[in-house]
Amino acid sequence: MEFFERFAIPHPSAPIYASMVAIGLTVIAIVAGLTYFKKWGYLWREWLTTVDHKRIGIMYLISALLMLFRGGVDAIMMRSQTAIPENTLLDAQHYNEVFTTHGIVMIIFMAMPFIYALMNFVVPLQIGARDVAFPRLNALSFWLFFMGAMLFNISFVIGGSPDAGWTAYFPLAGNEFSTSVGTNYYALALQIAGLGTLMSGINFIVTILKMRAPGITLMKMPMFTWSALTANVIVVFAFPVLTVALIMMTMDRLFGTHFFATTNGGMDMLWANLFWVWGHPEVYILILPAFGVYSEVISTFARRNLYGYKSMVASMVGISFLSFLVWTHHFFTMGQGALTNSIFSVTTMAIAIPTGIKIFNWLFTMWKGKIEFTVPMLYAVGFIPIFTIGGVTGVMLAMASADYQYHNTMFLVAHFHYTIIPGVVFAMIAGLTYWWPKMFGFMLNERIGKWAFWFIAISFNVTFFPMFFTGLDGQARRMYTYSEATGFGPLNMLSFIGALGLAVGFALIAYNVYYSTRYASRNISADPWDARTLEWATQSPVPAYNFAITPQANSSEAFWDAKKKGHELFKGEVQKIHMPSNSGVPFIMSCIFFIWGFSFVFSLWIPAILATIGIFICMAQRSFERDPGYYISVKEIKETESKLRGA
């Protein structure tokens, strides 16, 4: 019995037991459903072993949406708890667990897969490539991310969730103060998912640098591809820091080292330092692809080419470097002197400059444009004022001396939600709606989409604007309750109401997916938005080989030129196409990684050693395997093309 005691939840409650039952039932239902409908073979052949960037993109998308709902439930719980003073819905421990998992789930397991969903689906199409540079590595990236996410998500029913904040500062995150295995889950789940992300970063840089179709020089790449390139450069330089910091954390917690301990020469603040050396670039990894999405959406629906292409590129490259120079602004109050803080204040404010340039470029693109307010465009237009508030409050926080007042208050919480929600969530919904017809061959309903937009945009402000005030009045973040005398009650109630509105908005999006899947016309053209870039030049849904003939580009809007200026995209004859073959190894290897992580979380050394050996066997298999890929014949391509064109 003693062996199994370690898996118990240290701080159980009725909702957790209910979730255990719910998870159990869901797993049984999925297994039974797959068996009953005889879908195991289909699942294995078409999805679990796929190396197709489009399918991997769609799997990222599904995972991101699921995690959005998981994180959203956390958010509603927090807002319900703080809706009235001295509420007892959640106790302090549960509240800690909920805000910790909310932060991690939203950043690592929602926003990251969401941007990789769009990058996977769109980037190879925009540059006229057949796939990413390393298709099998891409599958491995996805499955590692997925297993990391699953490992993190089982924490609340097996062994207990992490509770030291998404930043997991030491000494709080050390064994002394975080006694449950929760923080081990944090270290290992992030490690596994982070390895996947690092591989994606390399994969996309190589893809963009080496696989562009003829004519697409660097300065003729569509803006989303540029944003993907800069974001992935940040990934490659920032994620190794996280990897190392997490290893040190794991060593401290499992093997008694003292990297971040307060005794024996350890340095607790070094964790905060390393975390933010990764963490600040990370927020720009999230925002840059969003900027890319907005650039595409705005120029499509303002019916104009993007204003200031070169300055857009320059500002993104600038951001990708500047984002490494500012991390200390997250701990101005931890004891550095005035000189150090001033240096980082200045670098932080400098980032606002390239960001501002981009905002003006979008405005100039819309200026005199014939704007069409489709759902993606609504999100893009809504983003501009809301994100500007986020940026301005960012500059306020960047003033080190003033930050002593704002730090760790709800003001900070309001700031980063004002940047991340319009910057990432709006952009991802916009991108999703925009590229949906390319992914699935039908469009999402515009009317429901607009309702969802207004619910989300208005409720967002109702939820987060009050936090600026309560923050300035001194309401600290991460506090599970407050007394009536503080007077924070009414504004927190307002936030709660806003949160409910946001929930309605997201539910409408889910309903829209259901509704459009059932009722939307499948009879749409390959270019329903009258768009400008190459991904719209192929069929919808996109055939496995992307383009029957490799396109030739002459500008960043080759497809527009083909439609309006008689540029010839597809020259030459259809030839047989070489494709990478599917493989189950990435999935199997990631499953072993899951076991590996789980064993480490609970210090089960024998399974950990076996899993480590298993991982090496998978790598060896790859090294010795002969994998020539396969060809799609000309006949097959022609059949597919005429079928898709006829549909």
Next chain:
Amino acid sequence: MMELFPRKQVIGFGFSLLLTAIALAVYFFDLSFTAGMTILLVTAFVQAAVQLVVFMHAGETGDKGSIYTNIYYSLAIALVTVFGTLLCMIWGYV
């Protein structure tokens, strides 16, 4: 025949042996910590550069531009991170 002789590689090999010998010398001579560390750091970085240029053929393909951009970019970020960390954690810490 002469153009087949890998001159660059042979010189590089000699040079990298020399660098190793200098680094090793720190162990045998009774140097102060600072002097020893300085020698080690300098020889280490020169060694890395020699390996990259001579034996890993940076700059011998069409990717020269991306390879050197990448290296300089990494160096810049590594230096910023290391010195920034020293600044926050030690020099600028009051």
